[in-house]
Structures are given as structure tokens and as C-alpha cells.
Amino acid sequence: MSVKALNSKEVARKVIEKKELFILDVRNEGDFADWKIEGENFDYFNIPYFELLDGVEEIMSEIPVDKDVLVVCAKEGSSMMVAEMLSDEGLNVAYLEGGMKAWSEYLEPIKVGDLKDGGELYQFVRLGKGCLSYMVVSNGEAAIIDATRMTDVFVNFASEIGANFTHVFDTHLHADHISGGRKIAEATGATYWLPPKDAEEVVFEYAALEGGNDVQIGNSTINIHALYTPGHTIGSTSFVIDEKYLLSGDILFIDSIGRPDLAGLAEDWVGDLRESLYKRYRELSEELMVLPAHFMIIEELNEDGSVAEKLGTLFAQNHGLNIEDEHEFRSMVTENLPPQPNAYQEIRETNMGKINPDEEKQREMEIGPNRCAVR
Incomplete structure (x- = not known):
């Protein structure tokens, strides 16, 4: 045979x-x-x-x-x-x-939904690594959020649907995978946005992503109004798109919450993490569809392969959102951390622009599962 x-x-x-x-x-x-x-x-x-x-x-x-x-x-x-x-x-x-x-590098594009005035929102699911990237497309313009280093996938997809990149975002400085955001921005002339509190050591120019920014993509608005949500990193920033979708970065996942220790500051950041999840997110509509930057287990995939759930459902079912005692929350978050991601310090330095490893080295740095969540 x-x-x-x-x-x-x-x-x-x-x-x-x-x-x-x-x-x-x-x-x-x-x-x-x-x-x-x-x-x-x-x-x-x-x-x-x-x-x-x-x-x-x-x-x-x-x-x-x-x-x-x-x-x-x-x-x-x-x-x-x-x-x-x-x-x-x-x-x-x-x-x-x-x-x-x-397998580690494959991205599966899935349409999450339609936006007002004819826009569309796509999720790119990296099944072998648990990473989730997003593309907002509206009236011939496109924005990419939390792009992986396999930039050709996003560039080719946008080209096929007749859209040009105007904005590129990272919700935070990633530590478990190498961002493709800056590379896409440089290749297309798009504006590259980073939270400034995560960008203090970067060696390239960027636009400051801060609460109160409203960014227009064609006919759709990415609203970063009052959604500075530190905890996973000190600069972690969430987006609301079209008053319908909440892009939570690595703060909130479907089955868990973000770990606060990837810059070695778990004790310092755990309070920020609690405030972001228990206060700032509580002020949002429970009808918002949460779209995280990672998933942890295959059971988090929906029938169509997407990873998404209503915020109200997560408040009811996600254990990390239901720990009333602050001391219990603090100990859960700081004592239940999985191993650090493979080469996470080198990955952070690559995303800062401090080092520029070749493609094979970048591949080696990323090998293994994602470890962005509290267990």
C-alpha cells in the first residue's frame, strides 16, 4: 500500500x-x-x-x-x-x-461574525499552539490584532478579500509567541499600536494604545475606551469592537484567567489582574462576546472551531471569575502557575526588537504548548 x-x-x-x-x-x-x-x-x-x-x-x-x-x-x-x-x-x-x-504554525481562519455597515470579523485559530489572532475587515480596510509570526497567512487572506491593512494591534507584549504585528506594519505601511506600559523597552516606533483611543477601520470602530486591563502584563489592553465583541487579550480565557508572572512580577500584578476582571469587566455588558488571545484545552472550541463565549456566561461558569475572597484569589493565581513558556524571555526580547533571531531559531523558541493561563 x-x-x-x-x-x-x-x-x-x-x-x-x-x-x-x-x-x-x-x-x-x-x-x-x-x-x-x-x-x-x-x-x-x-x-x-x-x-x-x-x-x-x-x-x-x-x-x-x-x-x-x-x-x-x-x-x-x-x-x-x-x-x-x-x-x-x-x-x-x-x-x-x-x-x-x-502543526505548530498552522492557522485556521474562521469567520466569527458580521459587523455593522458590512464589516466582518475573523478569528485565526492556531490549533497547535493555542494562539488566537483576529482580523477586522470593513470597506476595503483591515486591522489585525495579536498576529503571530506567520505573517503571510494574514497578508494573503487580506489580499484575497480585497482589503488593505491600515492598523495593527498587540493587546500586550507577548511572552509565549513571537508577534508578527511589527512585520506586517512595516510591510504594509499600517500603524502599529502597542500599550505604552508594555513598550518601555522596545527599540522601534509605535503608536500608543491607551484607554480612550477610538480607531476607525472602514466603517467599524475599535473602541479602547476605558479598557486598560493590567494583570497579565502591566500594559494589557482590551478592545470592544462594534459594541458586540470583547477582545480580552490574555486577561480572560474561556476556561481560565491570565497568569501575572511572565515578567517576574506575579505578586505585584495579581491585584491589577483582580481589578481588571472583577471591576472593569463587571462594568461591561454581559452580552459582549469574549474573544481571547489564547485557548488552553481543545474543549474550548465551539462547533465551528471558533473560541468565543458571552461575558455573562463566563461570569457564571469561569472559576477564575468567582473567587470572592481576595486572599484566596491571590494564592490561587500565584501558587497554581504552570511552567514558564519555552524561551519566554527571548521571546519577550524579540517582541521588543532587542534581538532578531532567524526563522529557524524563532521556530525553536516557540515549540511547545501555550502556557499563558493560571491552572
Whole structure:
């Protein structure tokens, strides 16, 4: 039997459509335990490929014959070899094209909704990393919010729908992934906005993103009125778009809240985090649709693959929004922190413009799951 390759887009559809898939992951056990392709109806078997160099006979009983089987490794080569060995044994299997490296970089564009006066809002879901980026399109103009470093995806998408970038935003200085915002702004002539309290060490020019800014994109307004929401970083800023959507950055997620320690200031910032979530967000309409900059677990995806929920629902269901005692909140936030993101300090310095690693180094810096939330 011939061995076929599945690309990341095809695997993404299986994730979103909750299809069954059996993944044979041939990376090292530690890498698999740290980060894998998540799917609600996926089953897994992990064995390092070097244990299969003499043949796959010992694992034949582990591989189902009634499910789609995908062999996965870091960069493709090992999974292709193992898939060919399984095929020689009569099994019908596929391997992941480009490996986990390609999976980490894939973005799935999903239309979130229509805006007033003919605008549209899109969410770009980075399934392999948990990052969420946004594009506001209105009357031939486009704004991108929290862009990842895979800038071609956004530029090509805007070109296909006939829109030109006029504004680029980062809700905060990211520490778990490299922003593509400045690169897009430089390539298109768009204005690049950053919260000034997060930008004190940046070495490039930017527009100051502060409470009270109203930015027009075609016929749509991005309203940053009184939504300075520190806590994840000291400059974290939220947006309301069209009086309908709340872009919460890394302050509030669907199933958790943002961690305050990625600049080493958890004790200093936890009070800001509580005030942003428990006071400033409480003043907003509960009908606003929350659109965060990350998701943590695959169960947060909606039926169409988007990540979005009403603010009122989160006030009712998100544990991080329902801790009345301030001391209990403080201890939960500072004592339940997952490991720091991979290379987070280098990522922060890259986003400040202080260092400029090449593409392969940037890829290495980002490998692994996102870790922006309190557990």
C-alpha cells in the first residue's frame, strides 16, 4: 500500500469536526507528554522511533484497523519511515506532512461574525499552539490584532478579500509567541499600536494604545475606551469592537484567567489582574462576546472551531471569575502557575526588537504548548 501524507489543514478539520483519529506519535516520551495534537476523539500511542528501527512487529497489536491512523514526529522524516514500515505490514496509515513543526504554525481562519455597515470579523485559530489572532475587515480596510509570526497567512487572506491593512494591534507584549504585528506594519505601511506600559523597552516606533483611543477601520470602530486591563502584563489592553465583541487579550480565557508572572512580577500584578476582571469587566455588558488571545484545552472550541463565549456566561461558569475572597484569589493565581513558556524571555526580547533571531531559531523558541493561563 502507498503511504499518504496528511497536511495540517486536513488534520485541523478532523479536530474541528471531532472526527476519530488514532495518532502514533514517534517522538521522545518527554516531548509527547509535554505537547501533542489535541482532539476530542483522538486516541494515542507513543513510542520513540528509534525503538522501531528493527521493525514494527512489536506494535502491530497496538494499531487499530478500524480507524484512520496518523504517524507523527517532530519534522516528518521519522514518521514517514515508520508509516512505510506499517504499510509494508499491510496497514493503511498516513503521516503528518511537516511534522509537529508544521502543526505548530498552522492557522485556521474562521469567520466569527458580521459587523455593522458590512464589516466582518475573523478569528485565526492556531490549533497547535493555542494562539488566537483576529482580523477586522470593513470597506476595503483591515486591522489585525495579536498576529503571530506567520505573517503571510494574514497578508494573503487580506489580499484575497480585497482589503488593505491600515492598523495593527498587540493587546500586550507577548511572552509565549513571537508577534508578527511589527512585520506586517512595516510591510504594509499600517500603524502599529502597542500599550505604552508594555513598550518601555522596545527599540522601534509605535503608536500608543491607551484607554480612550477610538480607531476607525472602514466603517467599524475599535473602541479602547476605558479598557486598560493590567494583570497579565502591566500594559494589557482590551478592545470592544462594534459594541458586540470583547477582545480580552490574555486577561480572560474561556476556561481560565491570565497568569501575572511572565515578567517576574506575579505578586505585584495579581491585584491589577483582580481589578481588571472583577471591576472593569463587571462594568461591561454581559452580552459582549469574549474573544481571547489564547485557548488552553481543545474543549474550548465551539462547533465551528471558533473560541468565543458571552461575558455573562463566563461570569457564571469561569472559576477564575468567582473567587470572592481576595486572599484566596491571590494564592490561587500565584501558587497554581504552570511552567514558564519555552524561551519566554527571548521571546519577550524579540517582541521588543532587542534581538532578531532567524526563522529557524524563532521556530525553536516557540515549540511547545501555550502556557499563558493560571491552572
